[in-house]
Amino acid sequence: MALKVLDSIWFTPMGTQTIGVVLAQDVQFNTIKCYIGIVNGYDKEDDENKILQQGAKFPLTSAATFFGSHIIEANKNEDS
Numbered sequence: 010m011a012l013k014v015l016d017s018i019w020f021t022p023m024g025t026q027t028i029g030v031v032l033a034q035d036v037q038f039n040t041i042k043c044y045i046g047i048v049n050g051y052d053k054e055d056d057e058n059k060i061l062q063q064g065a066k067f068p069l070t071s072a073a074t075f076f077g078s079h080i081i082e083a084n085k086n087e088d089s
Contacts, residue, residue, distance in 0.1 A: 011036045014057050018075045021050060030067055031060045032076050041080050043072040 012033040020028040027050030032043050046064030048056035069080055 012042065012061050014061070015041070016076050017053070017057050017060075019050070019056075026050065027056065029056055029060050029064075030072065030075060031057050031064065032072060032080065033061055041069065043067040043069055043076075043080075 013036050014031060014033050016032045018030050022028070026047045028045065029048050030043065030045045032041065034040070035042055043066070044060050044064035045067040046060035048059050050056065073080055
């Protein structure tokens with residue numbers, strides 16, 4: 010699955026690792042996917058790639074809170 014990063018958001022609780030949510034487009038099927046994961050927070054591109062490879066699926070309905078409701082409209086037939 011080839012994924013292209015569209016956007017990302019970061020949360021850094023004091024004294025812990027960085028939590029990232031990455032919004033990506035599956036270029037083969039032209040669908041939007043979202044993943045969440047914990048990373049070291051030192052390199053944005055590396056962190057985004059790690060989350061795409063090892064992160065957990067994050068529901069698009071929840072991702073819309075961060076990235077906008079247009080992602081749901083673009084993927085009405087997708088579950089997550």
